[in-house]
Amino acid sequence: MGNAYVIVVDGLGVGAQEDADQYGDESMNTLGHVSEETGVKLPNLQKMGIGNIIPLASVPENGQPLAAFGKLREVSAGKDSTTGHWEIAGIQLEKPFPTYPNGFPKDLIDAFCEGTGVKKVLCNKPYSGTDVIQDYGEEHIKTGYPIVYTSADSVFQVACHEELVSIQKLYEWCEFARHNATIGEHEVGRVIARPFTGTPGNFERISEKRHDYSSIPPKNNLVQKLYDSGIKTYSIGKVSDLFAENGFTQYRPTKSNAEGISQLLSLMSAQLDNSFVFVNLIDTDQLFGHRLDPEGYAGSLEEFDRAIPAIVSKIRKEDLLIITGDHGNDPCSASTDHSREFVPLIVFPKAAAKAENLGTGDTFSNIACSIAGFFGMDHDFPGKSFLD
Incomplete structure (x- = not known):
């Protein structure tokens, strides 16, 4: 049995969703605006097809992308990391977590x-x-x-x-x-x-x-169900925190994206089998999105881009790699908050996907459906698989 890897680039949005006006985010486009303002170069992600998802000023389309590509819509109420990661794992929230614009009571x-x-x-x-x-x-x-x-x-x-x-x-x-x-x-x-x-x-x-x-996630989520089924589950970065440390065989906290990438490559070299690795790369969000630093955001994306060849080289024919986001965080805007955006979807190898262009998925939970299917696990997650 192969391994499945999901890498969440925190705060990487690809344009405002249809309901973004309800969040005051109708003008947001994190990746699009960073590309336009900084001229960021992402040659390896470009080969994968990231420039095919939406028009990017500095990252052209690829006529023969190495990966399948698309974008995903968030249906849960909210636009925070917990909500985004939970929906990736098959949990859809009808009611948002409470917020306190005037402070706590x-x-x-x-x-x-x-x-x-x-x-x-x-x-x-x-x-x-x-x-x-x-x-x-x-x-x-x-x-x-x-x-x-x-x-x-x-x-x-x-x-x-x-x-x-x-x-x-x-x-x-x-x-x-x-x-x-x-x-x-x-x-x-x-x-x-x-x-x-x-x-x-x-x-x-x-x-x-x-x-x-x-907050404690409902037990009917991808991570917990994989763990209960005997599949080894690994968290890199803050992922385990977002799931209250439930359902993970091992979790590896990180200080930076560089350490997260290093931890990922270390695991990929450890001859894993029948394992699920859930990675969060936080710097784009924590260090640069919230601080309205498009140049720093671009540099963080370029750092990840440089790691793509090493990551891809360790993907075996029976493995699966998914790259996505959890919400937007547009550093080119006037807001330091997260933004209600579509997130990118890159699936490698391309042959594993139903189509080269996967279009717009109805929910982040399409990832949960796909990973569950990859491991041959019965589930009742909302959404549908994008795997062949």
Whole structure:
């Protein structure tokens, strides 16, 4: 039995969906705008057919692409990483996770403070993760109060200086928030521990010590069903966090896309068999999309592009490689938030797919259907397989 690899380039959208106006995202086109503004060159992804999905100013179409290509539509309510990855795994959400554009309500904050033994919290409103520690870090050090903030996504984020609140203590606070405060109507998609270090004016997040505590996914999802069927499941990057670490044989956290690619190549060289590898490459989203840095975004795509030959060289004839995204994050826009976009679909080898041009799939869950079929597993996931 072969191996299946799904690589999610975080925040890689290919144009606004039909319902994007409901999210204020009707003008978004992450890959299209990055190509137009930066002239990014992606020669290896171009060979795979990424320029065939939508017109790209700097990445031409390929008349004989090495892979099948298309794009996928998100049907779940929302546009965050948890929602996107869950839909890839066959979970469609009819109701979005709650968001807090005006900050968290008093009852939620009171529950968090009472359970953690802190008197109060700082900030409690949507904020940039890099700005919030600069603006509240000094007060945090003086008072000991944790910095609690959110974003446009359904997240409850807690930032503390590592010398004031140990990282282990911060994790304990976030675990309490996950299981005792952000529940019921306040069940956010993720609680995120955000440790930082440094001195006033020079605070820096410790990205490799970030930890996400996801809402518990329904058990009828691709990862759990593969695991229960005896197929080895591997997470690279933040994927396991998004599934509350459920259903994985092994998970490998990463500090960067470079490390994620290295971990992937390491696994591919380990003579795996009958295995599913789920990869998230976060830098495009976390470092560049949210920070409105199109040049950085382009550089991150080019880094991934340079790895494509090494990845493809390790795909055996019985294996399957899928490259996609989980939402958009247009760094050429005025918004630092995720965007409601189609995501790319690249399937290699091309012969495994039903057609060279797969068109527009009705749901990200087409990936779950395809992977389940690849492993010969019965399922009731929504969507349909794009494999032959």
